[in-house]
Amino acid sequence: MPELPEVETTRRGIAPHLAGRHITSVIVRQRRLRWAIPKALERELPGQPVTAVERRAKYLLIRTPAGTAILHLGMSGSLRLLPADTPAGPHDHVDLVLEDGRCLRLTDPRRFGALLWTRRDPARHRLLAGLGPEPLGPEFDGALLHARSRGRRTPVKAFIMDSHVVVGVGNIYANEALFRAGIHPARAAGRIGRTRCDRLAQAIREVLAEAIAQGGTSLRDFVGSDGRPGYFRQTLAVYGRGGQPCPRCGHALREIRIAQRSTVYCPRCQH
Structure with a gap:
């Protein structure tokens, strides 16, 4: 998608x-x-x-x-x-x-x-009225993530993919942002402190901004409006790389499923 x-x-x-x-x-x-x-x-x-x-x-x-x-x-x-x-x-x-x-x-x-x-x-409109803030907009930051995650037992990966929390953080970019922030994707959202929420919000911003700058991800079903595919997939650190070495520590990346979605993480770098 x-x-x-x-x-x-x-x-x-x-x-x-x-x-x-x-x-x-x-x-x-x-x-x-x-x-x-x-x-x-x-x-x-x-x-x-x-x-x-x-x-x-x-x-x-x-x-x-x-x-x-x-x-x-x-x-x-x-x-x-x-x-x-x-x-x-x-x-x-x-x-x-x-x-x-x-x-x-x-x-x-x-x-x-x-x-x-x-x-x-x-x-x-009914499709837009209940949406959360834009991840690259001024309303989105670690304070918002921290406030909305209190008391939530939902895995943090599912939490940041919830469009009522923040829009546009799909599966690929959730994997990448959590890796950058050093957060285990299955950790309960409510157990993540304010400092780590700040780090996660910044990672989400960075990953999405870089992807936009590079033209999007080269997915099978997507080609850019000018006919050229995106190239961000070439720089993905973890998504689609289960079993391969972590680019940070060299340990084998693990792949699990969270909310029926493929989830790849490093058991050493993400806690």
């Missing part, structure tokens, strides 16, 4: 091509994604200028004066900027046709993505 850095990479790739341009038409070939694409999007979006392309958690927000298109890439979705007359493939479900003769095309083989429409402030 594309994680926050991949979504942010996509946003940065498409925003300069959409902002300030009008959407002339919407072509829906397959309405049945995770939720049905609302017909109001086809009625109300054409003719509108794109005022901004933003991101909230893993959702892309295409803002116009009439409303906001809320787009989620799901498990396998991707976006391309193409000439509008480019023949559509079997998994090319939606085109947002632009005034310059190009289109923003949504491809989603598994159809777990979403394209919704709201006339209200998107922050009040």
